[in-house]
Amino acid sequence: DTGVSQNPRHKITKRGQNVTFRCDPISEHNRLYWYRQTLGQGPEFLTYFQNEAQLEKSRLLSDRFSAERPKGSFSTLEIQRTEQGDSAMYLCASSLTANTGELFFGEGSRLTVL
Amino acid sequence: GQNIDQPTEMTATEGAIVQINCTYQTSGFNGLFWYQQHAGEAPTFLSYNVLDGLEEKGRFSSFLSRSKGYSYLLLKELQMKDSASYLCAVREGETGANNLFFGTGTRLTVIP
Numbered sequence: 001d002t003g004v005s006q007n008p009r010h011k012i013t014k015r016g017q018n019v020t021f022r023c024d025p026i027s028e029h030n031r032l033y034w035y036r037q038t039l040g041q042g043p044e045f046l047t048y049f050q051n052e053a054q055l056e057k058s059r060l061l062s063d064r065f066s067a068e069r070p071k072g073s074f075s076t077l078e079i080q081r082t083e084q085g086d087s088a089m090y091l092c093a094s095s096l097t098a099n100t101g102e103l104f105f106g107e108g109s110r111l112t113v114l
Numbered sequence: 115g116q117n118i119d120q121p122t123e124m125t126a127t128e129g130a131i132v133q134i135n136c137t138y139q140t141s142g143f144n145g146l147f148w149y150q151q152h153a154g155e156a157p158t159f160l161s162y163n164v165l166d167g168l169e170e171k172g173r174f175s176s177f178l179s180r181s182k183g184y185s186y187l188l189l190k191e192l193q194m195k196d197s198a199s200y201l202c203a204v205r206e207g208e209t210g211a212n213n214l215f216f217g218t219g220t221r222l223t224v225i226p
Contacts, residue, residue, distance in 0.1 A: 004156075033213055035216075040218070040219075041218050041219070042118075042201050042203070042216030042217050042218045042219045043157065043201070043216045044216070045213050045214070045215060045216075048213045056213065091156065091157075100145070100162045100164075101145055101147070101162070101205055101214070102147070102159045102162065103157075103159070103214060104159075105156035105157050105158070106156060107155065107156050108156060
């Protein structure tokens with residue numbers, strides 16, 4: 001499968017714990033995005049990388065959230081001291097610079113904070 | 115910033131035609147996208163408009179009017195499998211980031 005891969009697919013955690021999600025983009029894609037989606041809403045932009053550089057972060061991304069893409073390939077999204085409001089689907093997407101801008105999404109990582 | 119508005123829900127009959135509207139207000143507009151998302155699945159790309167006019171792709175067409183900040187997605191010959199959420203998204207060109215800003219989505223239910 002050469003699509004965008006995310007893991008874990010589901011994570012249940014207690015409030016206050018840290019969680020980390022991983023995203024493996026399509027191999028030739030240099031751009032990687034994280035979005036958050038709650039039930040009945042569209043995806044909300046969190047952050048974006050071009051290669052290993054994090055170029056943009058949304059105001060939604062509080063200090064408890066950190067994302068990395070150390071070698072310009074896979075990316076991790078860590079949430080520290082989770083809160084119940086962090087419960088959502090975390091979607092990763094990738095794209096090529098030189099195209100129409102179509103994003104290819106992974107299946108997402110669903111976080112439930114108890 | 116962005117302000118993207120689309121209807122929350124729509125219902126249509128199998129075999130019919132349905133039009134899903136999207137209005138937007140954004141600075142530095144650089145493209146409008148439509149994505150389809152089935153429940154519990156990832157969004158998948160349907161169409162892209164950057165110039166005014168109609169783009170047709172099989173049963174799906176998308177229209178854009180930049181001066182009006184308006185787009186619609188037209189689905190013809192509806193099938194039951196078309197029941198899904200349809201997300202309108204705009205790209206802002208100022209940042210050059212290619213990141214998309216999505217509306218809340220329109221949940222379409224196709225009935226027999």
